Amino acid sequence: MTECPECAASVDGGEKIVGEIFPCPDCGTELEVLKTAPFAVEPAPREAEDWGE
């Protein structure tokens, strides 16, 4: 269990794996799993979707 870096809601590691991206259950921010023991997350980078020009 850790906290969402955006809203501080409790986030359960459950069966997540390192590198997995999932939305915060409370605020919906996409979070990336950094570590599973101890469980730690950071806001997921978004550059993959829209590079623009």
Ligand SMILES: [Zn+2]
């Ligand atoms: Zn959140």
